[in-house]
Amino acid sequence: MAFEVVANLSELPPGSLTEITIGDKQLALCNVDGAVHAIDGVCPHRNGPLGQGALHGSLVVCPWHAWEFDCITGRHDYNPSIRLDTFAVKVEGNDILVDL
Numbered sequence: 001m002a003f004e005v006v007a008n009l010s011e012l013p014p015g016s017l018t019e020i021t022i023g024d025k026q027l028a029l030c031n032v033d034g035a036v037h038a039i040d041g042v043c044p045h046r047n048g049p050l051g052q053g054a055l056h057g058s059l060v061v062c063p064w065h066a067w068e069f070d071c072i073t074g075r076h077d078y079n080p081s082i083r084l085d086t087f088a089v090k091v092e093g094n095d096i097l098v099d100l
């Protein structure tokens with residue numbers, strides 16, 4: 001476990017979402033009101049790319065069949081027993097670092 005620079009803050013303004021691939025890991029990075037969060041980027045429904053979806057508040061909407069997950073907790077919006085991995089994030093200057 002170590003923090004790695006994965007993106008630039010200037011490319012992830014508040015209200016935006018992006019997909020990051022580090023090695024064999026796919027993450028969804030979201031900026032909720034200026035706070036950056038990271039969750040597993042692979043949807044547990046049918047492996048949709050969550051980082052290519054939409055961000056509504058703190059909810060990431062899968063682009064394939066619209067399942068929604070909280071980007072802060074990783075929880076599915078209707079079924080909290082479905083939960084994505086979350087990753088610690090810190091911002092240093094313009095660098096976004098994730099603990100992988």
Ligand code: FES
Pocket residue numbers: 043044045046047048062063064065066067
């Ligand atoms: S693959 Fe994400 S909702 Fe179906």
